[in-house]
Amino acid sequence: MRPWLTVGAWIMTVDGTVTEPIDTAGTSTIVADIAIVGGGLAGSLAAAVLARAGHRIALIEKRAVHPDEFRVEKIGGHQLELLRKLGFFNALEKVACRYDQVLNIREGKVVDVSVGQAYGFSYADLVAMARSQIPASSSLIVDEVTAISGSDDAQHLELASGRCVTARLVVLATGMAAALGYKLGIKRRILAERHSVSFGFTIARQDGRPFDFEALTCYGERTADGIDYLSLFPVRAGMRANLFMFRDPTDPIMRELRREPEATVLRLLPGLRTYLGDFRVIDRVQNWVMDLTVVEGHLQPGIVLIGDAFQTNCPAAGTGVARLLVDVDRLCTEYAPKWLATPGMGLEKISQFYSDRDKLAADQQSLKMARFRQALTSRNDIGWDVRRRLHFLRRSLTHRVDQMHPGWIGRVRGALRA
Structure with missing residues (x-):
């Protein structure tokens, strides 16, 4: 026609x-x-x-x-259910890279492992x-x-x-x-001017070998840095990195992330060094300031x-x-x-x-x-400091229990929903 x-x-x-x-x-x-x-x-x-x-x-x-x-670059969880309902899921699989596990770390230590179908792609x-x-x-x-x-x-x-x-x-x-x-x-x-800053870039190991994880999320270590987390996940071009921050966009660190992303990321998130090894950014560093x-x-x-x-x-x-x-x-x-x-x-x-x-x-x-992500990342009063510690402690304990008794947490959650 x-x-x-x-x-x-x-x-x-x-x-x-x-x-x-x-x-x-x-x-x-x-x-x-x-x-x-x-x-x-x-x-x-x-x-x-x-x-x-x-x-x-x-x-x-x-x-x-x-x-x-630099827009949407990964989809998982309930978002996949909606895509399937709308009839786009099969087409998504043809243009995206699937991953099923995300290693979550903070201060160089494993917090937990997220398990579930997800996809990375270019916008x-x-x-x-x-x-x-x-x-x-x-x-x-x-x-x-x-x-x-x-x-x-x-x-x-x-x-x-x-x-x-x-x-x-x-x-x-x-x-x-x-x-x-x-x-x-x-x-x-x-509602909130210059609420957050996001960076996107693709990385690869210097020796050309694959990374030792399917996907990884590294959470910020200090409230003063204003880093929520760095998300690493596979796309066709390599390992994609999305860095999310709550920090003044005019701060010199923004320029440093664009000019020297490898060194700046490791300085802000030193616990990453063990997991990334010797790596390099292989494309242009993009960023967004979001109101x-x-x-x-x-x-x-x-x-x-x-x-x-x-x-x-x-x-x-x-x-x-x-x-x-x-x-x-x-x-x-x-x-x-x-x-x-x-x-x-x-x-x-x-x-x-x-x-x-x-x-x-x-x-x-x-x-x-x-508002929750910003407060959990940046607020340094006693109340939010305690809440932040409990947040990661609860996740870590749940992960340890599930390692000792695989599937136990899922069965408990299913019973509670029933």
Whole structure:
């Protein structure tokens, strides 16, 4: 099936294998059921779920191939269950590296071992995977939305190329980019400015041999360092490192981590030396400074925000992907299909998504975990010092008991849940 024809730019089939010049005799208006603005992970997953259900989707993204940004790089636990529910799990396995054990250490000593299926990948590969699941009858429109005008019935999007898109519903999946939302009167309220700093890079042993662990997490040793943990896990390029910190982004240590990452990491986490040996960073060191924010003025007819476009997350808390998947699941499998079945797209419909119980719980849990990780890492008052010691002591004792009596802890937890 041929993609929609448009004027003045390029249009691509979603698998990226076909690029067609625009037929200048075609129409300059694209008509869809749902227009999704933003082709990152949130937008691409949403487009795939909705298109597979038979809805006409216009996925609008200014980049034909998503760049390899430092974003989501690992998935595990409940996140895998959500991916499986949404129908992406098999595709994930083809682009990711699986690991089943994580060695957790602090001050050079083993705290415990996490057991459970998890996957490491590059963000660009994950986005490409999501886009590959969009039926070939749908198209990725490589363009930029410059304005949106809406009503209770239809929404009109103006594109930089001069084209227009008309849809009943607009999904903003623009991440932390706020310009388009600002034009709509949607503003971001900062809950915690410069809440955390994250670094991402890939490492390898100097001798070329594999590391002696599948994956490893090393927790910070001193509150003054502001280090939550360093997570090491396999990706196609090697052993990926994600370092999460609660520290002033202007601190000189940030520059040192970019210029001399090997020496700086070992100085901050000396207990790592035994496990890493002689290693080197084999790619560019990337970093993010994250504000915790939530939007205001977002309840508008015909427009809904998902993922980071609605609320940002603390990367150290690991709740961002879960929140995103909950948004995609609830909007694309529950609300959007129901809304399209009846006339209109007014506030009474849009508000149903924002007040969804599962969405609210995921949003609130994300903020709760963000504050907890920061306090557990950085607070140095007596109360949090005791809590921190008990946290790691409880984990260590549980691990020792499970080593002496394998499976005992799991059976107890299962009995308590029953």
